[in-house]
Amino acid sequence: MTQSLPQVAHEHHERILAHVNRMPEMADALLTASADDVRASVVATAEFLNGTLLPHVDAAERSVYPELERMFQNRHSMRPMRNEHDEVRRLVGEYGKLSADLREGRVTLGRSLALRRVIFGLYALLKVHLAEEEAYLRIVERGGGSDIGDVIAAALDHPVAS
Numbered sequence: 317m318t319q320s321l322p323q324v325a326h327e328h329h330e331r332i333l334a335h336v337n338r339m340p341e342m343a344d345a346l347l348t349a350s351a352d353d354v355r356a357s358v359v360a361t362a363e364f365l366n367g368t369l370l371p372h373v374d375a376a377e378r379s380v381y382p383e384l385e386r387m388f389q390n391r392h393s394m395r396p397m398r399n400e401h402d403e404v405r406r407l408v409g410e411y412g413k414l415s416a417d418l419r420e421g422r423v424t425l426g427r428s429l430a431l432r433r434v435i436f437g438l439y440a441l442l443k444v445h446l447a448e449e450e451a452y453l454r455i456v457e458r459g460g461g462s463d464i465g466d467v468i469a470a471a472l473d474h475p476v477a478s
Contacts, residue, residue: 325450325453326450328372329446329449329450331368332368332369332372332442333442333446335361335364336439336442336443338357339435339436339438340435340439342354342357342358342361342435343432343435343436344432345357346431346432347428347429347432351421351423354418355418355419358418358419358431359415359419361415361435362412365408365411365438366412369404369408370404370405370408373401373404373405376397376401376449377401380449380453380456381394381397381398383456384452387456397445397448397452404438404442404445407434407437407441408438411435411438415431417431418431
């Protein structure tokens with residue numbers, strides 16, 4: 317049975333936020349723990365970013381944003397949210413490059429600080445972006461009718477790492 321739009325969105329956002337909320341602790345550990353001690357967290361975060369977050373971003377752009385643009389008759393473009401998605405993709409790419417150095421044992425203070433900057437950038441952006449996305453999803457649910465909500469919920473209903 318397909319879940320309703322708010323159920324799917326809330327479930328996905330809760331799982332995503334569980335990972336996002338651990339990011340500052342991991343970023344701090346980059347300066348206090350050994351590379352061996354943080355390597356597993358760095359790898360797990362890379363897997364989350366590429367396996368869960370980016371598919372969620374893509375699903376939102378394919379399903380939610382077009383419906384919002386239709387509802388708003390393009391008066392209130394989703395361009396700011398799409399721009400945030402572009403920044404998320406850029407930061408995930410940067411994270412991938414910098415975390416590869418750590419996984420391969422090339423750890424320097426400069427690389428650790430750069431990775432830390434990317435982690436905190438993603439953290440801040442995702443906290444605000446996900447809250448905005450939840451507000452937009454409520455608009456879709458209230459204004460788009462249950463059939464639109466069901467279609468979008470099904471599109472967003474993709475596997476999310478726990």
